Amino acid sequence: MPLAASAPSLTASPLLFFPRLVEWQRRHGRSGLPWQGTRDPYRVWLSEIMLQQTQVTTVLGYYSRFLERFPDVRTLAAAPQEAVLALWSGLGYYSRARNLHRCAQAVVEQWGGAFPASAEQLQTLPGIGRSTAAAIAAFCFGERISILDGNVKRVLSRLLAFDGDLATLAQERRLWALAQDLLPAAPSHDEMVAWTQGLMDLGSSLCSRSKPDCAACPGTGLCLASAQARTGEFPVRTRKLKRSTVEWWWLLLRRPDGAVWLERRPAEGIWAGLYSLPTYGSRAEGLAAFGGEPALRQEHETLRHTLTHRDLVLRPLELDWSAALQEAPGSACAAPGLWVQHQSDLDLGLPAPLRSLLERLLPA
DNA sequence: GACGCGTGGCA
DNA sequence: TTGCCAAGCGT
Structure with a gap:
């Protein structure tokens, strides 16, 4: 060369x-x-x-x-x-x-x-x-x-020793x-x-975040960060993620035949448009919606699920669904939904933790 | 301009 | 455990 x-x-x-x-x-x-x-x-x-x-x-x-x-x-x-x-x-x-x-x-x-x-x-x-x-x-x-993208930001910010803060749009445009x-x-x-x-x-x-292999890199001799032994300083990005915890009560409404009621989530927000369990912000609120304590069959183990900006604490409550009450819970939930009885019914848009839960609860 | 939006891998 | 990050976009 x-x-x-x-x-x-x-x-x-x-x-x-x-x-x-x-x-x-x-x-x-x-x-x-x-x-x-x-x-x-x-x-x-x-x-x-x-x-x-x-x-x-x-x-x-x-x-x-x-x-x-x-x-x-x-x-x-x-x-x-x-x-x-x-x-x-x-x-x-x-x-x-x-x-x-x-x-x-x-x-x-x-x-x-x-x-x-x-x-x-x-x-x-x-x-x-x-x-x-x-x-x-x-x-x-x-x-x-x-x-x-994220890879290119790392490669080029090192190559050029670009120290602009990529959390800001202006610096991102500069690098672009x-x-x-x-x-x-x-x-x-x-x-x-x-x-x-x-x-x-x-x-x-080679140009990984923690341990770049500069010796094998095609940028050898061109890369300013490598030449200055400063690869760890790039890219610069000050934005910090702040994550908060949210507690959701999930209702597992069970028909006598074992089927579980799913409802479609709203068109905006977390898991928009996916099917999920009826979700409430408190235990009392969830129970009150479907017959209260007498209907409570089982409190399942709490699930924890991490999203980008939320730590979800999911508390599934299993309730007996008496067909005598209503034909489908949807009218009570004011949400469209469906019953799922077997794992083969799960060909649906489901959040990852719910799919995992239902695959454990429903028979094949 | 800053934040909301999923999940899995990795140190 | 915790935080960061990955072939970002929409608002």
Whole structure:
């Protein structure tokens, strides 16, 4: 490598990173993932949405099943939202699934069933933000445009010793502009694919958060943070997560045949649109809704479930449901719902802890 | 601009 | 245990 490793310049040297990373990706990057090796915008889009804030190993279990059920954008657009949520169940961030569904309908109705071919147009669609639009445009259309996800923020902030606070939008925009500046004037489609994939591959392997392997990195000699032994200082991000605890009482209404009543959650908030158990903020409130203490059959073990910003304490109360009272609890809950009797009835959008609970309680 | 939104992995 | 983070977006 004819490279001056001693005094990397802020202006010229970073441009050498592009060919280095492209070459590294082709030799050492990930290949063979189910969504790689295609330029079909539908498949790339689906993978990008699933991979938002979600690790590759988690997505692997969902992607193929989803494609099998919804092989193209028209099939997805024509499906009921519930069917989409059912296949998304357990993947989290369910607004992604709702927006995915809306996006498919927009592609069919506004674009004749073909995804638009530029990042600018892609970004107008529901659930497709700046980074996802760039990823689809780069992978599928070879557009000269940069992504900026968590991996890229780490890689580039180290490469450039960028010390702006990425908790602020202004600094994020600065880094985005720098990312765009790293691109050559006229990259080929194949180069844009390798570069985009390479940024993510590098960030998820060598350029890891805690122990980056700088010796093996294609940025050796270019990376300012590495040269200054300051990789631990980047990226800078001051935002702190504050998490609060919420206590929910879950009612397990049991029919004599063992079936359990589920109701659909509201369209906004936690687990929006998913099926769950009737939920109350206190024990007394929950019991009062369905016959009080006499109906109480069992207090189940308390469950704890952590969301991004909430620690949920879930207290399931099992109540006898007397069919003599009403045909379905829905009228009492003022919510649409259904009875589930067997594990095979759980082909529904369910929160992860509830699926786990029901799989223990219901017979196969 | 800051916060709400799931789940699982890891140090 | 606890906190942080992962192919972010919408509001």
